[in-house]
Amino acid sequence: MRPRNLEEYVICPRCRALSPEGSNYCFQCGAALGLLDEFIFSNESDQGGMPALEGPLVDVPELHWFLVLVYNIITLGIYGPVWFLRRLGAFQRLRSERKLNPGLLVASLMFIAAGLMLSFVSGLIEGLSEAQGLTTRIGGLSTALDHLSTFIDILATFLIIHQSLTLRHMIKDHVAAQGGHVAITALWTILFQNINLQHAINGLKRRGRL
Numbered sequence: 001m002r003p004r005n006l007e008e009y010v011i012c013p014r015c016r017a018l019s020p021e022g023s024n025y026c027f028q029c030g031a032a033l034g035l036l037d038e039f040i041f042s043n044e045s046d047q048g049g050m051p052a053l054e055g056p057l058v059d060v061p062e063l064h065w066f067l068v069l070v071y072n073i074i075t076l077g078i079y080g081p082v083w084f085l086r087r088l089g090a091f092q093r094l095r096s097e098r099k100l101n102p103g104l105l106v107a108s109l110m111f112i113a114a115g116l117m118l119s120f121v122s123g124l125i126e127g128l129s130e131a132q133g134l135t136t137r138i139g140g141l142s143t144a145l146d147h148l149s150t151f152i153d154i155l156a157t158f159l160i161i162h163q164s165l166t167l168r169h170m171i172k173d174h175v176a177a178q179g180g181h182v183a184i185t186a187l188w189t190i191l192f193q194n195i196n197l198q199h200a201i202n203g204l205k206r207r208g209r210l
Contacts, residue, residue: 060090060210065199072195076116077153080160081109083194084167096173098166104159111156118149164193171200175209182209 010019071079084091084105091100122145129142168189175182182204188196204210 060087060201060205062202062205063198065195065202068195068198077112077156078109078116080194081105081112081156083198084160084163085109091167091170094170094174095177096170098170098173100163100166100170104163108156108159108163111152111159115149115152115156118145118152122146122149160193161190164189164197167197168200171197171204175204178209180209 010021010023011017012019068079068083071083075082084100085102088100088102088105122142125145126142165186168184168186171184172182182200184196184200201210
């Protein structure tokens with residue numbers, strides 16, 4: 001039944017129920033509605049008696065997969081989590097019970113930045129030790145920083161792969177909810193992460209699935 005005496009509503013991404021604009025949680029299932037600023041409905045009804053949607057439900061931008069690859073290389077991997085974070089609002093609106101974890105994405109971004117910084121400091125220390133003939137202890141510090149940087153990079157990669165596989169399932173769920181099917185290979189997603197996902201998204205947008 002359509003709510004009355006309300007001029008605008010938001011739609012829950014989990015159960016699709018309507019709640020008054022400004023609600024923090026869904027009245028039906030309790031899901032958080034903080035990312036739903038674009039889900040604004042007006043009181044102008046369509047023929048089915050439901051409020052008319054003013055904007056697209058899911059608006060994931062297209063970007064050629066080769067550009068994603070180039071951005072990943074130029075930024076030394078920083079663009080990986082940035083790609084997810086810039087599209088997070090749209091991804092969270094996919095019709096899937098699975099959701100991305102913003103905390104893990106931010107953590108992966110911080111890990112990548114920390115790894116790059118440690119690598120830079122390690123190289124700087126190693127260069128100074130060779131130029132000035134410093135003690136072996138300084139050289140050992142450089143090696144320790146290299147190992148720590150490698151560990152952090154592996155951890156960041158694991159987080160990105162985890163979120164990439166989560167998004168893969170979210171996209172498949174979204175298409176399945178429309179009665180369709182999409183093949184997004186898990187192996188290619190693990191190997192190429194946002195590159196493979198962007199390629200799949202581009203194809204779905206051309207087919208009108210996103």
